[in-house]
Amino acid sequence: MRLPRTGARSGRRVVSLLAAGALAVAASGCADSERAASGDSSSGSSEASGGSFVFAGSAEPVTLDPFYASDGESFRVARQIFEGLVGTKPGTADPAPLLAESWETSADGLTTTFQLRDGVTFSDDTEFNAEAACFNFDRWYNTPTGIAQSEDLSYYYGKIFRGFAEGKSTDGIYESCEATGDLEAVVTLNAPFAGFIAALSLPAFSMQSPTALEKYPVPEGTDPRKGDYANDYPTGTGPFVLDAWDKGSKVTLARNDAYWGEPAKVDEAVVVAIADPGARRDALISGDVDGFDLVGPADLTALADEGMTIVNRPAFNVLYLGFNQATEPLDDIKVREAIAHAVNKEEVVSASLPEGTTPANQFMPDLVNGYAEDVPTYEYDPELAKQMLADAGQSDLTLEFNYPTEISRPYMPSPEATFNVLRTQLEAVGITIKPTADQWEDYLGVTTGTTKHGIHLLGWTGDYNDADNFLGVFFGTETMEWGFDNPELFKELTEARGLTTVADQTEAYTKISADVMEFLPGIPLASPVPSLAFSPSVEGYQASPVQDEVWSSVTVSE
Amino acid sequence: MLRFTLRRLALLVPVLFGLSILLFVWIRALPGDPARSLLGERATPEGIRQIRALYGFDKPLVEQYWAYLGQLVTFDFGSSIRDGRPVTDTFLEQFPATVELAFFAIVFAVVLGIPLGYAAARRRGELVDGAVITGSLIGVVIPVFFLAILLKLVFAIQLDWFPTSSRQDARIDATHITNFYVLDGLLTREFDAAWDAIVHLVLPAVALGTIPLAIIVRITRASVSEVLNEDYVRTAEAKGLHPQVVRRRHVLRNAMLPVLTTIGLQVGLLLSGAVLTESVFAFNGIGSYLFDAIAQRDYPVLQGYILFIALIYSLVNLAVDIGYGLIDPRVRVS
Numbered sequence: 001m002r003l004p005r006t007g008a009r010s011g012r013r014v015v016s017l018l019a020a021g022a023l024a025v026a027a028s029g030c031a032d033s034e035r036a037a038s039g040d041s042s043s044g045s046s047e048a049s050g051g052s053f054v055f056a057g058s059a060e061p062v063t064l065d066p067f068y069a070s071d072g073e074s075f076r077v078a079r080q081i082f083e084g085l086v087g088t089k090p091g092t093a094d095p096a097p098l099l100a101e102s103w104e105t106s107a108d109g110l111t112t113t114f115q116l117r118d119g120v121t122f123s124d125d126t127e128f129n130a131e132a133a134c135f136n137f138d139r140w141y142n143t144p145t146g147i148a149q150s151e152d153l154s155y156y157y158g159k160i161f162r163g164f165a166e167g168k169s170t171d172g173i174y175e176s177c178e179a180t181g182d183l184e185a186v187v188t189l190n191a192p193f194a195g196f197i198a199a200l201s202l203p204a205f206s207m208q209s210p211t212a213l214e215k216y217p218v219p220e221g222t223d224p225r226k227g228d229y230a231n232d233y234p235t236g237t238g239p240f241v242l243d244a245w246d247k248g249s250k251v252t253l254a255r256n257d258a259y260w261g262e263p264a265k266v267d268e269a270v271v272v273a274i275a276d277p278g279a280r281r282d283a284l285i286s287g288d289v290d291g292f293d294l295v296g297p298a299d300l301t302a303l304a305d306e307g308m309t310i311v312n313r314p315a316f317n318v319l320y321l322g323f324n325q326a327t328e329p330l331d332d333i334k335v336r337e338a339i340a341h342a343v344n345k346e347e348v349v350s351a352s353l354p355e356g357t358t359p360a361n362q363f364m365p366d367l368v369n370g371y372a373e374d375v376p377t378y379e380y381d382p383e384l385a386k387q388m389l390a391d392a393g394q395s396d397l398t399l400e401f402n403y404p405t406e407i408s409r410p411y412m413p414s415p416e417a418t419f420n421v422l423r424t425q426l427e428a429v430g431i432t433i434k435p436t437a438d439q440w441e442d443y444l445g446v447t448t449g450t451t452k453h454g455i456h457l458l459g460w461t462g463d464y465n466d467a468d469n470f471l472g473v474f475f476g477t478e479t480m481e482w483g484f485d486n487p488e489l490f491k492e493l494t495e496a497r498g499l500t501t502v503a504d505q506t507e508a509y510t511k512i513s514a515d516v517m518e519f520l521p522g523i524p525l526a527s528p529v530p531s532l533a534f535s536p537s538v539e540g541y542q543a544s545p546v547q548d549e550v551w552s553s554v555t556v557s558e
Numbered sequence: 559m560l561r562f563t564l565r566r567l568a569l570l571v572p573v574l575f576g577l578s579i580l581l582f583v584w585i586r587a588l589p590g591d592p593a594r595s596l597l598g599e600r601a602t603p604e605g606i607r608q609i610r611a612l613y614g615f616d617k618p619l620v621e622q623y624w625a626y627l628g629q630l631v632t633f634d635f636g637s638s639i640r641d642g643r644p645v646t647d648t649f650l651e652q653f654p655a656t657v658e659l660a661f662f663a664i665v666f667a668v669v670l671g672i673p674l675g676y677a678a679a680r681r682r683g684e685l686v687d688g689a690v691i692t693g694s695l696i697g698v699v700i701p702v703f704f705l706a707i708l709l710k711l712v713f714a715i716q717l718d719w720f721p722t723s724s725r726q727d728a729r730i731d732a733t734h735i736t737n738f739y740v741l742d743g744l745l746t747r748e749f750d751a752a753w754d755a756i757v758h759l760v761l762p763a764v765a766l767g768t769i770p771l772a773i774i775v776r777i778t779r780a781s782v783s784e785v786l787n788e789d790y791v792r793t794a795e796a797k798g799l800h801p802q803v804v805r806r807r808h809v810l811r812n813a814m815l816p817v818l819t820t821i822g823l824q825v826g827l828l829l830s831g832a833v834l835t836e837s838v839f840a841f842n843g844i845g846s847y848l849f850d851a852i853a854q855r856d857y858p859v860l861q862g863y864i865l866f867i868a869l870i871y872s873l874v875n876l877a878v879d880i881g882y883g884l885i886d887p888r889v890r891v892s
Contacts, residue, residue, distance in 0.1 A: 283721075
């Protein structure tokens with residue numbers, strides 16, 4: 001199907017048509033086209049009422065079977081094709097009904113009964129019911145041993161459910177799934193996990209068609225990301241279906257006309273990969289794409305000047321300045337507190353982070369359950385910082401400051417700029433900074449794989465609304481990044497993870513967050529606002545803090 | 559000629575074998591760890607151990623190389639550790655893009671370069687010569703990356719004559735048979751798709767072809783100037799041969815030998831030089847994939863792609879040597 005273009009490129013199109021006509025005459029003896037209606041690009045298709053939405057991501061998806069994915073680009077496409085039992089409330093990270101209309105968790109937190117939505121079918125006409133839901137739970141649990149269970153493939157199942165039916169880790173929390181009615185499924189865990197429902201909103205736990213999965217099995221011992229299903233036949237219940245994955249070029253999604261909910265407004269959505277942020281910006285300005293993700297903060301003004309629409313995602317991340325307590329004198333709480341008083345977060349935000357970013361006072365953003373309203377804070381006070389350093393016998397303190405170069409992360413869009421602001425602030429209180437810059441991969445090796453580093457910049461973007469996904473990830477166990485052993489904190493976090501209700505968990509994490517800020521393993525700096533940019537012809541894009549962005553409401557006008 | 563070709567082809571085996579060892583050691587000597595880069599910020603020691611064991615990176619280097627060699631003899635270049643896709647598949651998928659780009663770049667360089675160099679040599683010291691020399695000097699010194707961005711800014715963004723990125727308009731539903739998009743468009747009679755692919759090639763090809771163009775201009779000028787002063791040219795002119803015949807048969811033919819060598823070398827360099835151009839224009843060829851593979855320490859992709867590129871480079875140079883023989887029979891005899 002050929003669709004009309006949007007954007008102001010008429011001049012280019014006229015030239016193109018004339019030349020295409022000339023080419024047609026020149027090579028009229030060639031083979032027939034496989035496409036239904038070639039050569040009609042300019043006139044457009046009569047059925048193309050919604051047109052196409054072309055979106056640029058930063059890379060190709062790794063796989064279209066979301067269970068074996070953990071990268072944002074695979075999830076971006078998966079969110080259009082698949083749906084899970086649980087979604088999120090628009091604009092928040094809070095769980096909301098999706099394929100499950102409701103659920104009820106037992107008092108001990110072990111059993112959850114899901115009431116499923118009626119009248120839903122997968123795009124291959126397979127009925128979605130309790131059996132299909134349990135098929136998926138059992139499929140995840142029975143992930144084959146070997147490569148399929150490796151941490152880069154079934155990453156989220158490993159992290160959330162913590163074990164498989166077979167393999168080296170069999171002490172997971174999944175017990176069973178039972179279809180107790182056509183539309184009622186009971187999932188039993190063997191240990192309570194209050195983040196269970198929120199975690200089910202991850203695309204990795206999307207419902208996939210049992211029929212399609214059985215029709216295109218993955219040969220034993222092979223990489224499931226390379227199978228036919230994951231490349232050509234991903235089958236879900238979402239508003240789009242896969243039309244074609246043209247490797248190295250684009251993924252084309254067609255509207256699922258049999259979708260149970262409000263059908264998508266555009267006829268097709270095309271996802272292209274443009275790695276360079278500057279190239280994505282240029283592609284949008286010139287009309288080659290209709291929107292793109294991961295806008296560089298430096299491009300925001302230029303894009304706005306060109307009349308592009310900037311959409312900010314509510315921040316669901318945190319950027320921090322970490323202290324490696326394995327290095328003296330960072331093991332001294334007085335020194336850590338002095339450094340905290342030397343940092344002016346407002347200035348860090350205004351000088352190096354996107355507009356709309358707010359300074360952080362703890363190691364998670366305010367959207368997360370468990371965010372504490374009252375935590376120990378360290379006001380910017382350079383004189384106090386100097387005094388505290390002198391009291392600690394560190395008036396001539398020299399610190400190694402590790403920071404990454406040539407990388408932009410949603411929580412750390414311009415590390416070099418952030419480093420420069422912090423360096424100036426720390427030098428102002430008499431600290432001598434020894435800068436150590438590394439490229440990203442090497443930087444991760446140094447800061448998280450060794451204890452040979454000092455203070456450093458790092459952060460995290462959360463996956464779902466669970467404080468464990470922030471505090472547990474950072475401080476759940478002894479790591480080389482932080483270089484401390486705090487059994488009490490580790491125990492608190494382990495216990496909080498096993499609490500049975502979200503209310504109990506929220507209360508526990510509120511306390512832990514305050515405890516962490518007192519222990520001060522690092523300084524939470526800010527939760528930078530990630531931005532998307534769109535052509536003015538695009539409307540209806542709903543940004544989500546956890547990137548649960550489904551394009552069914554998007555329209556592209558001529 | 560056949561023996562010469564076969565001997566050169568046989569020589570490729572030890573060359574590639576030696577290169578495979580060098581590559582293997584060199585790539586593993588790079589700082590960084592593919593497992594860590596795969597797992598990102600929150601990699602756990604257990605996760606890293608698991609990945610290293612899965613891909614055999616925890617084994618002794620000799621053992622790893624032996625296993626790799628075992629794969630190579632069956633033409634199995636392994637799979638990317640980033641996306642699990644076989645290296646041969648991705649290379650074959652992306653290589654046409656790079657070849658298409660390099661082809662258009664070299665055509666641009668040759669079609670413009672030889673006549674300009676020739677004209678400069680014929681009018682040595684005149685205005686034309688000065689302009690060509692200055693132009694080619696600028697062409698040689700201007701960085702490809704800078705030129706690519708400049709071309710994009712002016713011709714794609716400001717003037718809107720050409721697209722800014724990719725190989726084809728994402729809204730076009732074209733049929734791809736060979737993955738050479740222009741050729742595919744012609745074969746399937748999707749002429750608008752072929753033209754769209756050509757339009758997408760113009761700016762990257764000009765950016766990539768500018769340095770070869772400048773070099774070809776300079777080599778052609780120097781070579782033609784030298785041949786014009788040869789006794790046999792004077793003799794040919796003196797005996798009353800038609801100037802066109804002298805130019806074609808005596809001047810150009812003899813002057814083309816160094817030019818052909820240059821073209822051959824440039825084609826090889828274009829394949830590797832395409833990395834920057836592909837990155838600026840989001841042109842999904844081997845360059846951008848290789849670039850990512852370096853950043854992420856994707857050992858199988860790095861090894862496989864560089865070996866493929868070395869093989870192609872060697873084959874192109876062999877083709878140039880054969881071309882030499884065709885143009886100059888003296889080379890064949892020697």
